Amino acid sequence: MRKTTRQVKIGSINIGNGAPVTIQSMTNTRTSDIDATLEQIWALQQAGCELIRVAVPDQQAVKAFAAIKSKVNVPLIADVHFNPQLALKALDAGADKIRINPGNIGKRTELEAIAKKAVSFGIPIRIGVNSGSLEKELLKREGGPTVNALVESAVRNIRLMEDFGCEQLVVSIKSSDVLKTISAYEALSKKTHYPLHLGLTEAGPIKSGTIKSSVAMGVLLYQGIGDTLRVSLTGDPVEEVFVAQQILKAMGLKSKGITVISCPTCGRCAIDIVPIAQKVEDHFRYTEKTLTVAVMGCEVNGPGEAREADIGIACGKTSAVLFKKGEVLRKVRQEDILTTLIHQVDTWDGS
Numbered sequence: 001m002r003k004t005t006r007q008v009k010i011g012s013i014n015i016g017n018g019a020p021v022t023i024q025s026m027t028n029t030r031t032s033d034i035d036a037t038l039e040q041i042w043a044l045q046q047a048g049c050e051l052i053r054v055a056v057p058d059q060q061a062v063k064a065f066a067a068i069k070s071k072v073n074v075p076l077i078a079d080v081h082f083n084p085q086l087a088l089k090a091l092d093a094g095a096d097k098i099r100i101n102p103g104n105i106g107k108r109t110e111l112e113a114i115a116k117k118a119v120s121f122g123i124p125i126r127i128g129v130n131s132g133s134l135e136k137e138l139l140k141r142e143g144g145p146t147v148n149a150l151v152e153s154a155v156r157n158i159r160l161m162e163d164f165g166c167e168q169l170v171v172s173i174k175s176s177d178v179l180k181t182i183s184a185y186e187a188l189s190k191k192t193h194y195p196l197h198l199g200l201t202e203a204g205p206i207k208s209g210t211i212k213s214s215v216a217m218g219v220l221l222y223q224g225i226g227d228t229l230r231v232s233l234t235g236d237p238v239e240e241v242f243v244a245q246q247i248l249k250a251m252g253l254k255s256k257g258i259t260v261i262s263c264p265t266c267g268r269c270a271i272d273i274v275p276i277a278q279k280v281e282d283h284f285r286y287t288e289k290t291l292t293v294a295v296m297g298c299e300v301n302g303p304g305e306a307r308e309a310d311i312g313i314a315c316g317k318t319s320a321v322l323f324k325k326g327e328v329l330r331k332v333r334q335e336d337i338l339t340t341l342i343h344q345v346d347t348w349d350g351s
């Protein structure tokens with residue numbers, strides 16, 4: 001059961017109050033390099049990213065943001081730190097949402113100016129609390145970026161924004177520590193009705209970052225916590241989108257796309273299915289179809305799993321048995337397994 005939160009609209013996308021959990025990512029090109037940033041935005045969009053954040057670190061970037069915004073149709077979020085003037089200009093540049101960290105954006109009066117302008121433009125703000133940039137006095141009092149410090153910073157900044165009349169808020173409360181992130185979001189979700197943006201900050205390179213993010217977000221999503229998520233990986237942000245989709249699919253929050261069920265192989269496996277399973281997943285990464293494909297190594301678990309999937313292959317010694325919707329279609333020669341699976345998915349219409 002998902003926790004009920006207030007709904008916030010970011011461009012054409014709703015988050016919160018039962019809307020599907022949305023996938024976000026962030027470009028890692030220099031924003032002032034408009035062509036490179038556009039290329040990455042389009043790649044992210046093609047991969048299924050629904051909200052895209054762009055860093056706005058300087059004047060050149062804010063000008064580029066306006067140019068980029070005019071050429072894309074995905075909601076674009078401006079990420080601004082340290083400089084309140086840039087946040088104001090990002091609103092003029094057409095940002096669909098502003099992400100700020102109130103702990104570093106400036107004085108109260110400057111925060112008030114950003115909040116009031118965002119309200120007048122009807123643009124939401126994400127309060128992005130991060131363990132690496134908490135208020136100094138909170139760090140001193142709590143002895144570091146503890147769960148209490150993270151939650152107090154978030155609650156304090158929510159109240160501040162509310163005082164300025166801003167109630168179109170999304171909140172994140174990120175740490176690079178899995179357990180701390182889980183505890184912080186659990187505590188915050190009890191204290192606020194604003195939609196929560198899930199994320200593990202500085203999660204690491206692709207493999208370890210994927211595992212840590214999946215554990216943290218899986219635990220939270222299982223409890224109904226989280227309205228949008230960003231997987232932060234050191235690498236191509238397109239990978240973040242793929243991982244986010246897999247997390248949502250595993251949690252039953254997304255069905256679109258291909259799900260590959262494949263065995264780990266063992267000494268019984270006579271046909272090398274490892275490249276077959278990987279190629280099927282890669283080939284259909286961006287498919288709009290919803291189906292499961294089983295790629296199984298032998299007769300122990302193969303027929304059972306292949307029969308349960310929409311399309312399945314259970315390998316024998318030199319050939320495999322092809323299943324579709326639980327029925328045996330035919331035998332397939334070893335060298336034809338991959339092309340057969342690709343053809344079956346290509347022509348899959350659910351019937």
Ligand code: SF4
Nearest residue numbers: 263266269297298300
């Ligand atoms: S299905 Fe067969 S090959 Fe695959 S892990 Fe199980 S026993 Fe091994």
